Amino acid sequence: MNKIDGKxxxxxxxxxxxxxxxxxxxxxxxxxLLMRHASIETTLKYYVAQDADDIAVELWSQHSATGNSxxxxxxxxxxxxxxxxxxxxxxxxx
Numbered sequence: 001m002n003k004i005d006g007k008x009x010x011x012x013x014x015x016x017x018x019x020x021x022x023x024x025x026x027x028x029x030x031x032x033l034l035m036r037h038a039s040i041e042t043t044l045k046y047y048v049a050q051d052a053d054d055i056a057v058e059l060w061s062q063h064s065a066t067g068n069s070x071x072x073x074x075x076x077x078x079x080x081x082x083x084x085x086x087x088x089x090x091x092x093x094x
Contacts (some may be wrong), residue, residue: 016046023047053081056088 019035026034032043060079079088 019043019047053084053086053088056081060088 015035019031022031022034028040028043028048031047032040035043035047037043056079080086081088
């Protein structure tokens with residue numbers, strides 16, 4: 001239960017979390033079977049088509065815009081993508 005909003009996770013929320021967490025660990029065809037999707041396109045659309053670099057940039061840009069609970073607005077060290085070792089920057093650095 002989310003005590004702030006008073007909301008509970010629905011069965012669909014749990015299903016979506018399951019698919020998202022397994023998407024990076026198994027092949028798309030295996031995830032399709034686990035999620036019981038009739039079409040591989042559904043699996044690809046919702047779980048596999050996410051690009052980790054784009055997600056990381058989006059998260060850091062949101063993070064730098066809002067700060068964090070420690071009062072910092074961005075990390076001290078340069079953040080790198082674990083997969084490609086490329087530096088991750090946000091739009092405010094350009």
